[in-house]
Amino acid sequence: AQSVTQLDSHVSVSEGTPVLLRCNYSSSYSPSLFWYVQHPNKGLQLLLKYTSAATLVKGINGFEAEFKKSETSFHLTKPSAHMSDAAEYFCVVIGWLGARQLTFGSGTQLTVLP
Amino acid sequence: DGGITQSPKYLFRKEGQNVTLSCEQNLNHDAMYWYRQDPGQGLRLIYYSQIVNDFQKGDIAEGYSVSREKKESFPLTVTSAQKNPTAFYLCASSRVGRGYSNQPQHFGDGTRLSIL
Secondary structure (H helix, E strand, O other): EEEEEOOOOOOEEEEEOEEOOOOOEEEEOEEEEEEEEEOOOOOEEEEEOOOOOOOEEHHHHOOEEEEEEEOEEEEEEEOOOHHHHEEEEEEEEOOOOOEEEEOOOOOEEEEEEE | OOOOOEEEEEEEEOOOEEEEEEEEEEEOOEEEEEEEOOOOOOOEEEEEEOOOEEEEOOOOOEEEOOOOOEEEOEEEEEEEOOOOOOOOEEEEEOOOOOOOOOOEEEEEOOOOEEOO
């Protein structure tokens, strides 16, 4: 069995300040983990993915995430928020059955204040 | 550019009516998926297909049906048996096979279905 917990349903930051979106996972296998971003009325866009290579993963738009096995975490960070980062973010774990076994977190809504 | 096209963007259903949501991809992906998204919740898998003429139920298949007659197309029918169909529906696709087991899915821009 696998699960994903996004610890914050809403995060609010000021433009230019750091972003931290938290994700914890549980999995019986060595997981692959993704972060997706969703803008209003749009599909999900892949930000970055961890697939058992480097534990610090760099993604698009300046985002990065660190896989910490001891803490079962995969938190998403960005040094400086931009207004265009305002969106919903989903942490996703993929199981041993592959892409048909994706488990989504419930999402974190990021608000960026001017 | 390759991608996934969902249509229509907005759809309205009357009581007792079946409606079909279209999903087409030109990524040459073998697998396709349908998800339902409700406010404040993550995505829930409705159906998936890994090969033409074959598909499997996901977590919430009741009241929905699909077909996979072509590799590029995976339409979803929301039947009158689905009593709470108002939601945002997302179609996705991915590669399958050896070496692709941990590859991400690619998503369309979704169809928002509402009840009249």
